[in-house]
Amino acid sequence: QSALTQPPSASGSPGQSVTISCTGTSSDVGGYNYVSWYQQHPGKAPKLMIYEVSKRPSGVPDRFSGSKSGNTASLTVSGLQAEDEADYYCSSYAGSNNLVFGTGTKVTVL
Amino acid sequence: QLQLQESGPGLVKPSETLSLTCTVSGGSISSSSYYWGWIRQPPGKGLEWIGSIYYSGSTYYNPSLKSRVTISVDTSKNQFSLKLSSVTAADTAVYYCARHPYQLPTIDPWGQGTLVTVSS
Numbered sequence: 001q002s003a004l005t006q007p008p009s010a011s012g013s014p015g016q017s018v019t020i021s022c023t024g025t026s027s028d029v030g031g032y033n034y035v036s037w038y039q040q041h042p043g044k045a046p047k048l049m050i051y052e053v054s055k056r057p058s059g060v061p062d063r064f065s066g067s068k069s070g071n072t073a074s075l076t077v078s079g080l081q082a083e084d085e086a087d088y089y090c091s092s093y094a095g096s097n098n099l100v101f102g103t104g105t106k107v108t109v110l
Numbered sequence: 111q112l113q114l115q116e117s118g119p120g121l122v123k124p125s126e127t128l129s130l131t132c133t134v135s136g137g138s139i140s141s142s143s144y145y146w147g148w149i150r151q152p153p154g155k156g157l158e159w160i161g162s163i164y165y166s167g168s169t170y171y172n173p174s175l176k177s178r179v180t181i182s183v184d185t186s187k188n189q190f191s192l193k194l195s196s197v198t199a200a201d202t203a204v205y206y207c208a209r210h211p212y213q214l215p216t217i218d219p220w221g222q223g224t225l226v227t228v229s230s
Contacts, residue, residue, distance in 0.1 A: 089156065091159075
């Protein structure tokens with residue numbers, strides 16, 4: 001199984017929006033509505049931000065939203081804040097009891 | 111509040127077996143619907159799912175690591191464990207334990223992670 005493809009970096013000014021893509025295949029992202037997104041600050045464990053493509057766990061601001069079209073999932077962070085600067089990873093069920101992660105995207109708040 | 115904590119040696123010699131334990135507190139590892147998994151992250155790199163186990167002992171592993179991985183559970187101690195054999199420098203990583211529903215990448219919560227270095 002191959003890692004899902006994410007852009008290495010993305011950036012935006014405070015208050016702006018940034019969208020991160022996560023591209024897989026019909027065997028993972030495109031085949032199931034089981035895509036999650038994680039935020040990871042340096043030296044910390046990942047934190048679940050979005051699950052099942054577009055659902056937000058309790059406590060996650062509604063500035064974070066997820067979507068999917070075909071084999072590509074996306075995470076949008078609206079109204080960027082300084083604390084949103086972090087690495088973001090997508091993950092998907094990949095069939096046959098496999099889970100696969102994305103390559104990761106570093107978000108910089110300018 | 112459910113919490114997970116990894117423990118084990120921080121240094122392992124090449125060709126030996128890496129062994130880690132995850133202790134679950136604030137809830138029972140025998141709760142239905144959830145699997146307990148291991149994920150790792152080499153320094154400066156991305157996340158890789160290693161494998162997961164149900165309290166009954168049912169397991170499933172990343173195909174790329176399957177030949178070297180064994181995950182077990184001890185419900186009496188509310189713990190589950192990872193063994194990775196024949197390690198090399200490429201296995202140097204922060205190892206996380208976590209909980210997730212069967213087959214789903216809805217991983218939450220995570221342990222704080224523990225760095226394991228493979229070096230002689």
